[in-house]
Amino acid sequence: MCNDHVVLRNDYPGQICSIARSLEVVGERWSLLIVRDVMNGRRRFDELQKGLGVARNVLSARLGRLVEEDILERRAYQRRPDRYEYFLTEKGLDLWPALVALLAWGDRYSPGPNGPPMLIVHKECGGAVSDRGTCEACGKVLHARDARPVPGPGLAKAAVNAQALAAR
């Protein structure tokens, strides 16, 4: 029996390259967005599923792989039925500079019509985080735990537009 499903491999045989090796771990569709959401405080399966709008089986598979790769850690917050929350390991937190760089790159080359939907700020002083992961206000070199996301102008406008659409 044949079907039309194209199964994409997630490895890059023949590539002797650290970027390819990184992509084998986090390059699957949704994986980095899951890491982003967990970094932003979404921890539970349903929260992640709702926020991403991803199919449950796909989310489950991606979470499993991220745990297997020691990027996420699963901790039970309820028993019978077992329910888990996801936390980033140190290895997962080390993806922060990559996410910051991708965010800045997207804002620069694929900007939304109303500006950036999300800004990252230094928790301590409120300064904007640069694409190099430093604080533009105080100059400190930052790590994942030093920063937090705040809604940007693009998100505020998008929310207003969604409300306007819903009110029609």
Ligand SMILES: [Zn+2]
């Ligand atoms: Zn600062």
